[in-house]
Amino acid sequence: MQVDTREINSIIQKHGAKRQALVPLLQEIQSLLNWLPEQALETVAEKLQIPLRDVYGVATFYRSFSLVPRGKHTITVCVGTACHVRGGPRIVDALSQELNIKPNETTPDMYFTLETVNCLGCCAIGPVVVVDGEYHGEMTAQKTLSIIRNIKKGDKNDST
Numbered sequence: 600m601q602v603d604t605r606e607i608n609s610i611i612q613k614h615g616a617k618r619q620a621l622v623p624l625l626q627e628i629q630s631l632l633n634w635l636p637e638q639a640l641e642t643v644a645e646k647l648q649i650p651l652r653d654v655y656g657v658a659t660f661y662r663s664f665s666l667v668p669r670g671k672h673t674i675t676v677c678v679g680t681a682c683h684v685r686g687g688p689r690i691v692d693a694l695s696q697e698l699n700i701k702p703n704e705t706t707p708d709m710y711f712t713l714e715t716v717n718c719l720g721c722c723a724i725g726p727v728v729v730v731d732g733e734y735h736g737e738m739t740a741q742k743t744l745s746i747i748r749n750i751k752k753g754d755k756n757d758s759t
Contacts, residue, residue, distance in 0.1 A: 602638040606631060611646045618649055621657055625664060634665045662716070670705045670712035672750055675729040676743075678715045681722035686739060690726055691715060693740035697747060711747070 610627050614620040621643070628639050635658050644651040658664045674694060678687040691713075695701055698711050705712040721727050724736025728743050735746065 602632070602636050602642075604638070604642050607639050607642045608646065611643065616646045616648075618647055621647065621649070621654065622661070625654075625658055629664060633669045633671070634667060637666075668705065668709060670710050671754075672710060672731050673712045673714065673729075674743075674747065675714045675716055675719075676702075677717075677719045677721075677725060677727045677729075679718035679722070679725075682719075682725035682727055685726045687715075687726040689740050690728060690738060690743050693744055694747070697744055 607628060610624060610631070611620075614624050614627070624643055624647075625635060628643070629635050632639065640654045640658060641651060644654045647654075658666060676682075676687055676691050676694065678691065691702060694713050698706055698713060700706055700711070700713055702713050702715045719727050719729065719734070721734065721736060726738050728735045728738045728746075730746055730750070735742070
């Protein structure tokens with residue numbers, strides 16, 4: 600995938616080409632591209648005048664960053680202790696079957712990415728599923744599949 604370096608340069612200019620802007624820069628680039636391609640990381644390293652290994656160090660340290668392409672929609676299921684005992688793994692299994700992918704994979708059409716995390720910090724309302732940044736508590740496999748199917752329907756309706 601070819602990255603438009605003008606967009607990357609614009610983001611860098613907005614935040615300033617300084618080391619302390621690295622995390623916000625990477626966040627905005629990922630928000631724009633849905634992942635952090637190597638070319639984008641190289642551009643950031645060059646413009647901020649920091650070693651590429653340092654940029655990669657930050658990009659790999661934080662779990663929210665992805666160095667592989669992600670789907671248009673990201674589904675994150677908490678499988679920490681509280682969510683686990685309340686059915687988190689059943690939700691993961693149902694999503695895996697529905698989307699025909701395993702956790703930390705993306706559908707071949709680049710539409711959905713399924714992730715798991717060990718804690719989202721909302722144990723009282725577990726199991727928790729985050730879809731495109733929106734938190735859903737007290738979830739079941741059926742409720743989660745309903746959300747996914749509505750996304751599919753909604754996107755089909757938007758394209759007609």
